[in-house]
Amino acid sequence: MAKKERLKVRQQAAAERTKNFDEVPFGYDDSEAADEASRCLQCKNPTCIEGCPVNINIKEFIRQLSAGDKAGAIKTIKQSNSLPAVCGRVCPQETQCEAKCVLLKTGQPINIGALERYAADWEAANLKTEAPKIKPVTGADGKQIKVAIAGSGPAGLTVAGELAKLGYKAVIFEALHLAGGVLVYGIPEFRLPKAIVKREVEYLKLLGVEIETNVLVGKSYTIDDLFADGFSAVFIGVGAGTPSFMNIPGENYKGVYSSNEFLTRMNLLKAYKFPEYDTPVKLGKKVAVVGAGNVAMDAARVSKRFKGVEEVHIIYRRSDKEMPARREEIEHAKEEGIIMDLLTNPVQVLADENGFVSAIKCVKMTLCEPDASGRCSVKAIAGSEFTIEVDNVIPALGTKANELLTTNVKGLKLNRRGYIEADPETGETSIPGIFAGGDISTGAATVIAAMGAGKKSAAAIDRYLKKNISA
């Protein structure tokens, strides 16, 4: 059986998909899922599970799928992961579970991500979601113990789901008007349909999680307010949030959007449906995205889909193999005709007489020998300046700590870069009863890393409450 090749997921053709915002991969159908699941060797020592940040029992759910037990498979997944439809789509499986699959050495690891997605989508289409019976955990006053969660991104949603399952009242406070954090404002519709995020959020509500949108912890309510209001613990999962810019001249001309601004306009506020939706975005024929991470690929691919855009460039100062994005995203971008301007570094943004971007001036770079850390340094080639005519520039250069909440909490220890110092195993911060996880403590990382942190924090919060609060 294992001789069979890894089954590719059918997807929209590149020429077609650049004209719409629909999801790119179609996902497995029933027989494809059964075929792929049957390739699993059911190893005695399933190393794939170690590769999963939330330790899904991958071996078991794949066995169930190959035996046709789809309901059992999704149940197995949900024991460890409350957002499987999301993770099946956006996890970097190639560096996690699939990197540990023993079939990797044959070049044909099991497509675990596609199977996870299949199980989650099958459940949504076929099962009526029912709230499990959960016994509330009460305090000395007989009332259910409440935990406040700042931020409804992957970390916050995970903490809330885990705590709700344990019997606590989890209340999420979200600054934006929709729940989901980066899942709704950052990741585009064609990679993660918003209906799926909504479905996962609805499931949490069914578990008893409350979500208050438009509330900024630190501004609307301080942490002290939350404790005064009867919350027994607080989890901070507000993300990294603040965009980095290039710090080059011309960066404030009209037509330069941070990747956060651009993606928020498009994904959260649906600017691609303007004027049906009121939020505009102004893109010309040519767009340059600076950077080569996943967010840069997202920004480039969203741009390519926008009506009127003809040419999209990725400008990156290193070479192809140093690009930090997932290989799958890079390949998708290339298929869609994104032009890769590698070993190229912007030095200035130029504008027309009205202050709108007209071009980006760049310099050619050269890679030097790898240093002790193994990373190649780059340096500019003297006299190699050239300009690319563009109408928009989108810096996608990573994020920094958003200090809106953290600097408003007295005694909360931050590290040099402004992130919260939290124990990676428990999320405990310098203040008892306050926990943190996800990008606001680690710096920008992945959805699943934030979920892993959320899971550990929920367990630690449970231990903390049992020791200090519960009756």
Added chain:
Amino acid sequence: MYKITLKRQLTKDIKLMGILAPHVVRNAKAGNFVIVIPGETGERVPLTIYDWDKESGVVYIIFQEVGVSTVKLGMMNEGDFVYSIAGPLGRHFHIEKYGNVVVVGGGVGVPAIFPIARALRDAGNSVTSITGFRTSELSILEKEMGSVSDAVIIATNDGSSGTKGLVTDVLKALYDKGGKIDLVVAVGPVVMMKAVSELTKQLGIKTIVSLNALMLDGTGMCGGCRVTIGDKVKFSCVDGPDFDGHLVDFNELTSRLSAFKAEEKISLDHCKIHLAGR
């Protein structure tokens, strides 16, 4: 969804609205703003908080119908619900005893200086208010500004009410009379804030302006509201909205505020066609 508890028409285009939003009111202070989304497909619109009532949890805003969002908001009535309101956003105005303070409000900037004037006066400052309008019909909050100021001077471009001229003329006259001015606070159209700042720079008076940059989230996430202050780029949502008027690059702000002029017209036309078809 947040209930509209009060709606008053102040001029043809300017409306006062009260919205039930205890989460905004609880820690609201002078100088904070909110972000409102009128309906589900709407934009996130930053609006300065005019007033609030801690007991009822109602926040009051005053807005001028200039674009699609304010027009949509203006069509809503008492008992209706706005889709979303987040806040309080921005750093609140730094209140201390400065001495003699002149607060300058232009047009729909007047509601923004009202709570600042009140807080400054409560802190023991002597507050003189200068409010400027194109003409008397557009004049708002005369009585309210009077209630929080030691003196109010109204200026209209055409002289139909108060002094004829610009707020800068009044400010200059006040200075020339020899009264000591320790601080000027100016909120209004960018041209006005720029003119006030240029004047006070010559006169050597510390001046704070409140900037109305375009923004999305209001939490420091998008960077769309970046403004140049001296040699630094700041986000007006989280670093502001108040900045030293002598350091603000007003020309850049003016340019950035026009980024979506064409789209704003398309949007408003689309909205009007839609309404006509109803």
